Amino acid sequence: MKKPRLSVLDQTPVGEDHTPDQALRASVDLARAAETLGYTRYWAAEHHGSPGFASSAPEILAGALLAHTSHMRIGTGGVLLPRYDPAKVAEVFGVLASLHPGRVDLGIGRAGGPARDFPQRLAQLTALLGEGGVVPHPPVPPQMWLLGAGRESARLAGLLGTEFAFGHFFSPAGGTEAFDDYRAQFRRATGRPAGGALAVRVVTADSAGRAEELAQSLLLWRARKDLGQDAPLPSYETTRRHRWTGAELERAKVHRTALVSGAPEQVHAVLTGLAATHGVDELIVNTLTADPADRQRSYELLAEAFALPAARREAAVTAAG
Template identity: 90%
Template structure:
């Protein structure tokens, strides 16, 4: 059996009584920890106008993380292409990949604007990265990923021959069919064998009880967001005192199906089964907690459970591979 690789999808969560600048610094700290723990890649997300996330400029944060790490792949999960000129995206990531060859991922999302011309925008960006036409043209182009939670994105990724990540945390059903479509079209387009990765929302802790407390906080935040009360992630104390409404309980029940939580041995078993059923050898782990220390501990425990190869840090220098 192929050993599973784990990666990180960081949405830079802002906890109750915390500030966005603290959340950004916590992301920098977590990336350095994740590299030492043996995670394969570290992606930062793009969100706008959300009090719960400080991740509005992923290309800027990715640059900061590249400068503070030395081996792990760094990228976006993902740049919302409908908001931007494809040539500008290619230029930005050309700079990052020129300074940090072989370490840059460009993950693309289709949210953020009209979707009707998304395939054309994606094809233009892919051509610019693969064939040139912008300055700088990196010696080692960034690895392009298409992110999605449906079959249409999977088919587009296959047709273009890019990597594909399915957002299980966004839609826990349909992943198997999406990967089937992706791999079939990838094989037709390139003659090669596609891989792919599954992005899963996870929280674990030193005990199942503590993991459940963290899960409840995450579910309350998500339920409130669905009901138009977008805000920072609530603390354990706030969640414990909260009197759930019927509507909140209903939304939490829906989102529970997309959350893997529990003690490390419970979580690792579920994640291993998910990877097997989707035919992937890489899981991209997304964890949201109010306190950055709980998030860090969750990633540490996962690294232990999956026996990731710990790495000794190297000096991070511009131009290092």
């Protein structure tokens, strides 16, 4: 199996020592860096009412990221379709794809509202963008992705002939079965083979010790969120001083199974294995840290570990200079 491509899923995390507007600007900076490093695509997530995320309008952020990059694919991961009129979503992405042809991804999620009519909404959106039923109709329609963490979403993506990304960081089990369903249904619907991408939560650093410090911060934030304390991501100092409760430790243990962390070579080995197990040639990496500098460094080290072409060129220039 060939080396997997790397992409970015950005939830625009807000650290306790930072503000949401700083987090948004950090996302723009990270997208610029990711393009330079050789990442394939960059997706803005959608979250509402959470102090830990500033990503409440992914289509707006995607527009800003398109304006600040030149060739990397940019999109959403994903628009929560139950919240919106499919025709309006089609119009928004018709504009984005008309301004930036061949660079726009439209990733769709089914959270955010009643999901009983989600298949019909998704089919309507697909038809509007694919058959020219929206104004403006872009010269190159956005690439449609369905995001999910189960077999139902996988089968729906295959039936409609869209791309599919499995959220390993939501549910680390069940991905292989979901991809089997997706590929079988996609081939029946289109007559073509399908690939898919795996979205994985990752944190790495210059040493295994530093990576573990960052992982502990992330796990403390996630454990607190489960227990009803939704807050910005705690800093290393806060995490180091924290006295964990039994309930927090229990929730952290659960979420550890969906986190890939360690030194770059350790993370590379695990991610390569996950790609092979799931039969995907693309990994969409989600990294959450309190400090944007730690997050960008994690993506830089991943690019080097996977020898992304742009990262190799950058390393050669640094060594020569």
